[in-house]
Amino acid sequence: MSPTQDLSNLSDAELMRMEREVAARHLNKFPYFAVFWAFSNLAIWLALWPLVFMGIIPLWLGFIIATANVTLSYLPSHEAQHDIIAKPGSKLRWLNQLVGHTSTLPLVLPYQVAKITHMDHHKHANDPDLDPDYSTHADGPLHAIWKSLYNRQPRANGGFNAYGEVLQRKGRMDVILISVAYQVVHFGTLFALAWSGYALEAALLWWIPRHIALTYIQYYLSWAPHNPGLTKGRYRDTRSFRSILGNIGSLGMQYHIIHHLHPRIPLYRTPRAYWEMKPILEARGCDVHAL
Amino acid sequence: MVQVIKSIFYLGPLLFGFGFLTPLISQIIQAVGWTLPFGLTPLMTGLIVGGTYGLIAQIRGRWI
Numbered sequence: 214m215s216p217t218q219d220l221s222n223l224s225d226a227e228l229m230r231m232e233r234e235v236a237a238r239h240l241n242k243f244p245y246f247a248v249f250w251a252f253s254n255l256a257i258w259l260a261l262w263p264l265v266f267m268g269i270i271p272l273w274l275g276f277i278i279a280t281a282n283v284t285l286s287y288l289p290s291h292e293a294q295h296d297i298i299a300k301p302g303s304k305l306r307w308l309n310q311l312v313g314h315t316s317t318l319p320l321v322l323p324y325q326v327a328k329i330t331h332m333d334h335h336k337h338a339n340d341p342d343l344d345p346d347y348s349t350h351a352d353g354p355l356h357a358i359w360k361s362l363y364n365r366q367p368r369a370n371g372g373f374n375a376y377g378e379v380l381q382r383k384g385r386m387d388v389i390l391i392s393v394a395y396q397v398v399h400f401g402t403l404f405a406l407a408w409s410g411y412a413l414e415a416a417l418l419w420w421i422p423r424h425i426a427l428t429y430i431q432y433y434l435s436w437a438p439h440n441p442g443l444t445k446g447r448y449r450d451t452r453s454f455r456s457i458l459g460n461i462g463s464l465g466m467q468y469h470i471i472h473h474l475h476p477r478i479p480l481y482r483t484p485r486a487y488w489e490m491k492p493i494l495e496a497r498g499c500d501v502h503a504l
Numbered sequence: 505m506v507q508v509i510k511s512i513f514y515l516g517p518l519l520f521g522f523g524f525l526t527p528l529i530s531q532i533i534q535a536v537g538w539t540l541p542f543g544l545t546p547l548m549t550g551l552i553v554g555g556t557y558g559l560i561a562q563i564r565g566r567w568i
Contacts, residue, residue, distance in 0.1 A: 367517050368565030386505055393509055400520070407527035413535065416528055 216488055220496040228493050235489045236475040239482040244292050246481060248308065251289030251316040258282035258319050261418055266411070276417040282319060283419075283426035287327075287434070288464060288480060289316040294328040295476045320423060320430075321399045325388045330376045335476060338450035339442045345379045348372055349435040350442045357436040361428045372431075430464070438469030447474065452500035453487065460484060470499060517567070521558015526550040 220228065258279060265275040292298055293313030299305035313324040330345040337343035339350075348364050348371020351357035364372030380389050399419075406415035438451050451473045456463035465480045468487040472478065478486050487494075487504070494501045530550030533540065540549055561567045 362568060363566075366566035366568065367561065381506060389506070389509065393513075396513075400523070404523040407524050407531075410527075410531070412524070412528040412531045415524075420524070 216491045218492040220492045223496060228496055232474070232490060232493050235486060235493070236478060238489070239478045239486045240475070241477075242479050242482055244297055244479040244481060247289045247292045247479065248298060248312055250285065251312040254282050254285050254289070255315055255318060258286070262414075265414055265418060272413060272417055275414075276422065279319075279418045280422040280425050283422040284429050284464075286316050286319045286426070287322070287430050290322075290324060290327055291331070291434075292480060293324070294331050297477055297479050319419070320426060321395050323388070323391045323395050325385075326376055326380065326392050329383065329385060329388060330379050333379055335473065337445075338473065339439060339445045345375050346431075346435045346439075347442075348375050349431050350439070351436055354432070357432050357440075358428055360436075361431040362424075364431075365424070365427065433463045433466045434469075437463065438466050448494070448497040448499045453504045455503045467504060470494065470501065515562065517561035517565075518555075518558045521554045521556075521561065522551070525554030525557060529553050 220231070223231075261270070261275045261279055261282070264270045265272055290313050293309050293316070296309060298309035298312055299307075300309075310324075313328070317324065317327060334344055334346045339347070341347050348369075349357065349360055351360045360371070363369055364374070368374075370378075377389065377392070380386075380392070403415045403420055406412065433456070437454055437456065440452075440454075442450075444450065451470045453468055453470050454463075454466075456467055460467045465483065468483040471483040471486045471490065472480075474490075475486070487501075491501055526547070527550060530546040533546040533549060538546075540546065544552075557567075
């Protein structure tokens with residue numbers, strides 16, 4: 214199938230059959246790089262602390278590396294959230310869960326919180342009342358950055374505060390308590406470091422990198438692929454887009470539409486799947502004009 | 505239980521102001537070597553600035 218082929222005369226059933234054929238070629242691929250990424254990224258971030266404390270690397274360099282680490286910490290967990298590394302009941306399931314739980318530690322985002330709210334996002338994308346990520350919707354790039362920061366304010370209704378509401382609605386008190394424990398450990402660590410004379414290190418290796426990372430992640434993983442986010446439905450709630458930073462700079466999100474249609478396709482396979490599926494997506498009326 | 509958790513976190517901005525911003529501001533002042541007026545020490549300045557900012561955030565419900 215050529216990427217420019219016109220399939221608009223095909224029936225829904227025929228389009229679905231073709232879409233599934235393309236998806237099948239990219240499913241059940243073990244994401245070796247995501248697993249390596251998860252553990253190496255966490256190891257580097259943890260290593261920064263003694264390296265900076267012992268003066269082996271300067272704090273400004275530690276800050277740059279930590280910001281990259283925390284920003285890159287979400288995506289391996291995202292693969293785990295969708296059971297891409299290993300399905301429930303399979304031999305490597307422990308690895309899937311280990312990646313899920315450990316990779317987002319620098320982000321102070323418990324795996325259970327990420328998984329439950331992300332599944333709800335897939336189920337209710339762009340629904341103002343039910344999509345946990347709806348608060349990232351914005352009028353433009355600068356507004357999206359502002360919304361990300363605004364949603365993190367103590368009494369804001371969006372962002373992680375909205376996640377709390379979702380968990381409460383679902384009766385997941387156990388997960389709320391895990392989230393509280395993460396926050397207590399995070400802030401307890403920051404306070405202890407600060408009052409021990411390491412406030413600058415705490416700020417530049419964790420506190421500020423985390424805020425930069427959350428803004429970057431919410432911009433590219435939530436706002437950009439769903440903008441303008443006015444419509445709901447399988448072929449309407451997300452899109453492809455072109456980032457000035459390219460696909461790697463946008464954390465692999467240019468082809469996010471593939472992820473929403475077939476969430477178990479690994480991140481590294483979404484570009485190939487997109488180009489193979491593009492005529493089908495065009496025939497479905499998807500917003501795939503940017504790429 | 506949710507109310508208990510909300511109550512604990514309610515004072516978050518104030519705690520953050522005193523628990524983190526105070527020593528952070530104090531150590532920034534020391535790192536850049538600023539000379540403070542009125543005989544203020546870096547820690548006193550940290551307490552005033554960090555505590556006040558935390559109090560404002562506590563009242564407004566937002567830092568920015």
